[in-house]
Structures are given as structure tokens and as C-alpha cells.
Amino acid sequence: MSTSKTTVPFSRDSLDQVLKRRFFFAPAFEIYGGVSGLYDYGPPGCAFQANVIDTWRKHFILEEDMLEVDCTMLTPHEVLKTSGHVDKFADWMCKDLKTGEIFRADHLVEEVLESRLKGDKEARGIAAEVKEEDEDKKKRKKKVKEIKAVKLPDSEVAEYENILAQIDGFSGPQLGELITKYNITNPSTGGPLELPVEFNLMFETAIGPSGQLKGYLRPETAQGQFLNFNKLLEFNNEKMPFASASIGKSFRNEISPRAGLLRVREFLMAEIEHFVDPDDKSHAKFDVVKDVKLKFLPKDVQEAGQTELIEKTIGEAVASGMVDNKTLGYFIARIYQFLIKIGVDSNRLRFRQHMSNEMAHYAADCWDAELQTSYGWVECVGCADRSAYDLSVHAARTNEKLIVRQPLPEPVTVEKYEIDIAKKKFGPKFRKDAGAVEKWLLARTQCELEDLAKELADSGKITFKVDAIPEQIELDTDFVKIAKVTRTEHIREYTPNVIEPSFGIGRIIYSIFEHQFWARPEDEARSVLSLPPLVAPTKVLLVPLSSNPELQPVVKKVSAVLKKELIPFKIDDSSASIGKRYARNDELGTPFGITIDFESVKDNSITLRERDSTKQVRGSIEDIVRAIKEITYEDSTWSEGTAKLTPFETQSTE
């Protein structure tokens, strides 16, 4: 960002006003009083979002030949029970029994401790050090309304800082302990709070007229991709590795959303599931990105209560073992490149590693791309190595194999347990359940077979439960035999591991608004949204100098050329001054303006204005449109794209 852009301090209020005035977004159901956590995108927000998605599709799906799918949002209970969401997709909430208020526990602890630290600084007379960001936080967070200048013991300051550095890693009971230990109460009344209880964040509904099939709105798009694994692998001609991808809405019933577009109950996600051989997590294109330099916040730094960033290349990060493997590293670098392309400020982007107590037990490694905003650092993209967890749990629950079968380069001799089923006896014994029992037995892992073999040898029978069959099942050696045998195998079977880059599009969009919003130093009321041309909602504003009908043929001609080149544009032939018309479009993030004047009628020349610098050049309609096309879609800079055009400075229109 050039110096001029940061001369005027950032104001979230101004940004919010611009975004609402220009209808980038608005609270949903506003004329009904609104519903917190639900927002509608107006025309410029919707177009910006569509362009971000289009760029995402090209950057990831087309570039890597991913298999895009579109799966349903309605999801039956059983699927999300298996995935772990029914039990674990929850936040901890504290109730104030007296007022009925409900707080999200981790946010409450964070805010109260932060406000006490701030009060401590004031009391120590170091208030001047308080950052602008904190000023802004005070405004947003209505829970803690007043900062009291109270000095804390030095040891407590250190404890608070340590807790805040790890705030994402605490369990509900741990949060309860902190609330008790530090006497955290309802910030507005000082009244006591109940201990944290879990609240599942999924929206529940009933599918079908009988109301008996319980379902949820999906909390992520991933499960649909996992469940279709076999079909995807077949579609890919059984080739590994490969990735599927999905773009669509997901839902979280947030406890108390109040951070605008950053914490919403319905949001657009773009998710990739890259399926990879667990024994080979290299990536064919890793070398292409290995020199990309990134800022990391690894787990050991956080666990030491620190926050300073480590800058190194992704090649170094993988080589040192800090990032677990090359495929994970490849995606981290590609995420970085995507974010920069659509307008993220690289100075306000870091990759934070999940701490051990924060990461799911099955995950091999996990990094979040976090963007710095006036709300602090915000998780916008997750990139996790989920190992074989997802495919394994669904396979175990459904007894369907979700595996890859690969011819071995040469046969190998293995010792393994094999199960031998007396199929003919199953029908008479189990009737309609025969198939399910067989399927269950055949789906057992080597480990489980070893246990069953022992049970069969010891007691002459095995007993087990099959889902959907109420009774315990008992089989003796007449029905089943399990033995360790030596086999020559030509095929290797394995459950792929999954690397999952997962994008919260709305959060990225809001962060870009903050990163690219500034006010012109010569007039602070004139703000600009410097969205990159590639993703800007509209690329060109067409401005006839006056409403004189003589100019109309040129307006039509320019429109026709822009339409033919598929460049989105708007005409503003209102009676407002040219300066006012441009000012409006600076707020809309429109990167280019074309002025049509009386010279244009004579010689078909027009003026092109660049939004950020307000520089202007003059040229023929064809040359100007070519320059716009090159800068917008072909990666040229303004200087490159306009090198052959004439600078135009005589007639300032600002």
C-alpha cells in the first residue's frame, strides 16, 4: 500500500457506512428488525463475491484439475453423528440466570481479561501505548462497556497475557475454571454466571412428512465429498492423488454473533479435499512454490505464550519439519498466492499453526491463514492434514470400503488374518439381516480380526453388535473361521489421507474491504475501496462530460466494445459533476473511469482514469479498452498497460 493510502487513519465506522450506503451488504430482514448473524449481499457485494469465487475456481479447480461436486446442505443425523459433529461441533456458553443473557464463554474470558489489562495500563500511566486497534475494539464490544483504570499485580498481568495467547485452546471446564479463578461476571450487571455448558452449533430440522428423520444444515461442505469418495475415484479413472472441491453455503448457529460479516450464521465456503497416499505426501508441483516466503506463527511459539512471527520460505518450513509435509506445504503456498491475487495485504496475513490441545486428535498438522483486521487476527482459511479420519469413520459406520486399490510394482508376501464365512448358514440364522452381518465381518481391520481370532480361539465363539440390528450377535466356529495365513499379494489397499484447505469466503471478503479501504489525504470524506481490477464488482464507469445528446453516439460505441469484450461496466449519465460521479465509484471499488467529451465526438478519443492514483491517459476507444483488458485480466500493471497511451493532465476532472 502506498504511503498516501495510510496517511488518514483507518476508521471502521467510515468503512461500515460506505459498505452499507453502497449496498455491498445489509442486515437481512432489516425492515423486520433484522436477525443477528444474517446478512444479505447487495449488487456490488454479490458481484465481488462472484468474482472471488470465479478466481478461486480458476486458481484451484482448473489449475489442479480438481473434481467439483455440489452436495446437499440438508444432512441426516446419522452422517453427522459419525463425523463427530453431533457430539463435538459446539461452543461453550454461560448463562446469567437473572437477566437471561447468554455469553460465549471463550469470547467473554478474552474480552474481560483484555479490558482488565487495558485498565492496568491506564493505571500504570502507559495508556499512550494503547493501539488504535484496541480503541476500535472498545467500540465494537458492547459486553465490556467501561475500562476501569485498576492496577493489577505484575504476576497477574503475566498470567493474563499467557492465557490470551492460548485462548483458542481451552476446553469448557478449563474456561469454567478461569471464570471462577478470575471472578469473571456479567460485564454489564456484575451478576454471577452459570458454569459453561455446551451448545451444539448445528441448525436442526426434520426431513419428510412424518417428522421422524432428524437432520441438520451442514456445518461444512466436506462430508458430501467424503461420502462420494468411491464415485470420485472411479470418475478419476482410479488415479491417485486427486482432489475434489465444493463451493456452497454452510451454517453455524452462533451463540451471540456481533462481529458483522466476520461471524455469521450462514456463510459461503469453498473447500478442497485432496486425497493422498499416506506413505507419500510429496507433491508433483511443490518445487514451483518452494521459494514463496510466508509469515508463520508455529505452535511452540504460542505455547510459550508468545506471538512473534517467523518468516521463511515454504521450502524451508517443510524441510525443517515445521510444516508436516509437502502437499500441505504446497496448499499453504497456493492459499497465499490466491489471497494476494484477490486483494489481501501480505503484511496482514499470517499462517498460525494449531496448538496440540486445539487440534483434533486425528489431525497430523493444521495451519490457519489469519488476516489482521480491526477485530484482531481472524481465521479465514484452514489447511489441515486430517489423516485417514473421515473416510475411516464413515467406512466403519456403513461397512462400505472407502479405499484405494493399487497394483503393486511386484508381488509381496504378507502374513494376515483372513475370515472365512459359512455363508449358507447365515440366511437361515439371520434372515433379512444376513447381508448386514456378513458386511460387518468383512469390513473388520487386521487389528480387529486379530482380537476376534483370539476370542474365537479362547471361547469358541465371538459376540458383537452390528448397527441397525438390535440384538447382540453370537457366532461359533460353525459360522466363522479366522486364521492367520501367508499370501502373495498383487494389490495394495489403503485408506487415503486427506489434506483439506477450507475457505470462509465472507471473512476473506470483509478482510479485503478493511485492507483496501482508505481516504484521500486531500479530502478525508472521499474514501476509496482499492479492490484489484480482477475482482472489482464493476470494471469501468462510463462518464459522458454532459448530457448533451451529441455525446450519445460515442457512449453507445464504447458500450458496444466493452460488451463485446465482456468487461462489466456502468454508465453514469446523471447530472452530478464528474468529480462526484467518480467519488461515488471510488467507494464502489470501480478501478477505471472513461470520460467522453466533445473531442471524443470529433476523433473517437477518450480519457481513461485510474482510481487509486487518479492518473489519466488518452487514446482511441480500441486502445483504451485493450489497456483495460490487459490490466484487468492479463496481469499487466497500469504503467505496462498504458505505456503506449498519451498522459492526459491538462483538464483536471477531480
Place this chain on the structure above:
Amino acid sequence: MSTSKTTVPFSRDSLDQVLKRRFFFAPAFEIYGGVSGLYDYGPPGCAFQANVIDTWRKHFILEEDMLEVDCTMLTPHEVLKTSGHVDKFADWMCKDLKTGEIFRADHLVEEVLESRLKGDKEARGIAAEVKEEDEDKKKRKKKVKEIKAVKLPDSEVAEYENILAQIDGFSGPQLGELITKYNITNPSTGGPLELPVEFNLMFETAIGPSGQLKGYLRPETAQGQFLNFNKLLEFNNEKMPFASASIGKSFRNEISPRAGLLRVREFLMAEIEHFVDPDDKSHAKFDVVKDVKLKFLPKDVQEAGQTELIEKTIGEAVASGMVDNKTLGYFIARIYQFLIKIGVDSNRLRFRQHMSNEMAHYAADCWDAELQTSYGWVECVGCADRSAYDLSVHAARTNEKLIVRQPLPEPVTVEKYEIDIAKKKFGPKFRKDAGAVEKWLLARTQCELEDLAKELADSGKITFKVDAIPEQIELDTDFVKIAKVTRTEHIREYTPNVIEPSFGIGRIIYSIFEHQFWARPEDEARSVLSLPPLVAPTKVLLVPLSSNPELQPVVKKVSAVLKKELIPFKIDDSSASIGKRYARNDELGTPFGITIDFESVKDNSITLRERDSTKQVRGSIEDIVRAIKEITYEDSTWSEGTAKLTPFETQSTE
């Protein structure tokens, strides 16, 4: 469609097999046993859908400069109560109390009467007349499993035919009467059914942690557009007429979905709300479409129990008053053009007008674009003139004005009721409710003010209820005065009418599959999906003649050119024969194949194959790719696009 395409009779079974084998779509949660009415789109289905949406966006949104918005699916109860969905968005269902089976009443009546008519024909020995379509129906509909050859009285045959022609127009009690009168029972058991009861089709959920805010998944995208009307009008610089548009998922909790992709519980919609002056429903571009010829099924024909189509131009249809107005007519013609562009067979497309008893009381006129499939004629696009209904009900409920204010060309003198409020007294009397009471009073229509004026004059006070205030409100002349006054007005205020074209994308997609699926007469096992190049999932299959590494440089070169031109392609370098590789891609709807052989290595020439005709031409890489681009994106035919290339027939690869 050429004759060769219809030589082999259409088979829905073959189509279903191809669509599933090639993963166009699959039942969602299949490894969990599936959930009826929920489907996932695999890679080719997802790409086809994305291309249809892209074409829709260009054909409607860009062409007409519509304002696209993206509103939430979660919708609070109050909004859908006002819109009428809570009370009326329902189907009628009949329960068999003995077996617990649930039937959708209108579908049940339709199927039972149809099967009786068929049995009657068999009994009369005219079974030969039975159409192929009916054969297919028998297979699908599992409710009526057996057709009994029973002759009906002639009068009853006539009654049945008359009922079936109007089947979409019956209310629940009317369906109940039919069930009783014609003794319709559970088709599988013959057991009695309960009378039809209403079942609301919205999925219900609770928003927020307290569970107190009841909400639904939206049944359509329209409400979000209506609620944002004021913001959209402002964004459009107050200019009328204008349209908003939205693309997104909607939900219907179908009673018993079993028509595959045609009746699903979660579906993609694309909806336009065109806001227009009720006194002027002309359309600036009507003349552009006036000569488009369409097939109509108007209401009077249906009400007479008939089904023959009337063919005329949209210009004639509007002039004769059959279609209510030019804006409605314009959109009907544009819908036709869109559907043809993406692959609908014009011979299997009709516009059916809603009958009087079928249409909402407020609607001025309504036409459905129906596509003929093996399931019969299917409603795929609705196009309704909804008058001022939606904006009026939301304005009345929220007391927010949703109107247009337009300067009058010259001032007019009007007599009107005006209300005068003693604001100062409202605060003390109503406290926090003062604003709501004022707002309610100011939102009254002229008609309502006339009544209130009378009440005030007669009794010296008015009493009324304001939503969200529990008590009845009473005001006397100290608080409010209402009088008829004469004013000179410079501004006209009106509530716009809404013309609403509403597209069910999934139904359109499935109908196109049926319209474009055929088998090669020379080998019925080889089926082809003739998707238009513009919307086909992949445009080109790249086929090296053999796996000889010598061919690789040419494959790379062609890939690079296709990538640069953004033409989606796939490489198939498997060891299958060229014929097999093309056969697979015929099923995927890939319109072009490029063969790379040893000549290519020498002179850079390649062969281009067209899917439907299997014609081939030869030329340089650049010329071939240019031909593909022209045919796919620039409306050229095969003959036009390949005019300069050399026919290639010596070496048959089929």
C-alpha cells in the same frame, strides 16, 4: 433433432444408467442408504449446472442490467407468515392409518384415474393406442402396480378425462370429494385412506441459542429481494423500471418425492423480480422479441378439459389479450430463447397459463414454461405478474413504505385524507411504543384513512391494534386529527407491480438430459448426450493415438493453447481404443475430440471430431482451436466453423 437421433426409442432406464455411471448425479448419502429427494451433482453434473447458470447470468442479468443479490436462506417465521407461506405453502396428504403410508393427494388421484383409464382401454381392446410414455410411467410409479382391464361406463371415462385436464386446480376438500366419490384407496392394499390434510412444505428450525426465534429454510429466493426493495431502488438511482435477480438454493419438504431430479427437497433456483409501474407495463425491448413464435396452452382451453396447443407469436398473444401485458410477454419470449440456447427441444416446450382456480387471488396473469419428459409435462419456469401483492403485505406488516416516488410532469390537484398527529403527547402516553404507533398511523392507505376519519367523527376516537404491542390502542381527537384536504402534488407515489420469472434449474437440467439423449442406430449400446457446446461440462477430449512418448510434445502444445483460450478440456491417454475413449465421452456430452497421431508430430496437424455426426476435419493446432472456440462461444455452426478445414475421412477411428 435429426432422424438418426430418434431411430432408437428413448429409454429412461438407459439414461438413468448413463447419468449415474458418469456421475452426473447420485443419490445423496447413498452409502448411508440415501434420503429420498436429495441428490448430489458429480463433476459433469456440477460443471453443466455451472455453465447453465453462467449462461443465465449473461442472458438475463448482464443483458438487462439487473441487480443481483445474495440473500440468506434462513428466514424468520414472521417474514414467511406475512408472505403467506406459513398458511398456504402446503400440499394435501392422505394417510393410510393401518400401514402408516402417506400419499400426496393430487398425485394419488391422478395416478389412480390414469390407471383406470388405461385398464378401460385394455378392456375395450384399444390397448395398442397406449403411448410409449405411459409404458414408462408404469415403471416409475410404484403406487399403482397393476393395471386391471376393467371397462368403465362412457360417462365416467369423460369425467376422468375432464378431472385429469384440471388436476392442478383442485383444493384439498375437492380432492377429498374425488377420493370418496371414485372410491380411491391405498393402491397396494386397497385399504381406506383418511381425508386429505394440509402439510406445510417448509423445513423448520430454530435460530439462536435460546431456541425462541422460529425460522424456516426459504421456499423461494423472492422474499429477500422484496425486503430489500428500497435499497435496490436507491442503488438504481431511483430509476424505474428495474429488476433484481438471485441465484441460490431453496427447499421444499416434499411429501413423498420419487420422480428423480424432478422432485427434490433442495434445489437451485434463479429468480428475477422485475419492478414496474402498474399504469405502464410496456417494455422498451418488446419489439425485439415480438415475432418469436411460441406454443401456448391458455386457461380457457384447459378449463374446457382440452390440451391442444395454440401456436402464435408473442406479439399476437399480447395484442389479443391472451398474455396480460408486454413486460410479461417480453419475459416469456426471453425464457423461450434461453431454454433453446441451453439445449431444450422446442417441440417439447409449451407455455401453460394458470387456470383461475389455480392462480393466486392477487396475480394478474401467470404462465409456466413446461417441458415434456417421460414423466409428462413438467413445470420448469414460472412467469407471473404478481401485481403489488408482495411489497404491499410486507409494507403493511412492518409499516415501512415500499414505494416509488416520481416527480409528476406537471403538478396535479388532489383531494385526499391527511392525518395530523400530536407527536408531543405520544411520548408520555406510549413511552417506548410511541414510534411504532406513529409509524402505524402514517402507513395507512387512503382507504383506511377514510374509515378511520369516519370512526373519529362518529365516536370521537379511533381504536386499533399495532403488531408487537399487546394492548388495543385508543386515541381521541387530542392525539390525532384526520381530514380531507385539497393539495397540489408534485410527486406521484406508487407501489410497483412485480413480474416474476422463476427458474427451477434442476428440472430444466434433467429435461435437457431427456431431450438430448439418444443411441446410435448402428449400435444401441452406444448412447450420446448431445449437450450444446456452450453448456457441455467439458468441451474437448484430447486423445493421443497411442501411449508412445513421441506424441507427448504435441499433447502438451495443444493443452497449452486450449488452456490459454480458457476452453475446458480433458486428456485421455489411457490404453483403451480410440473408439472406446470417444464412446465414453459421447456419454459425458463432450462435443469435440482432438486426435493426435504420428502425422501431428511431423506437421503439427491434428484431427477434430464432432460428437453427434462423428464427422472429422484436419488442420493446424491454431485453426482447429479457433474452430472450437467459434462453434462453442461464438454461435457458429459446425459447417461455418470448419469451412476452411480439410475433411478427414480416410482413417475411421470409430
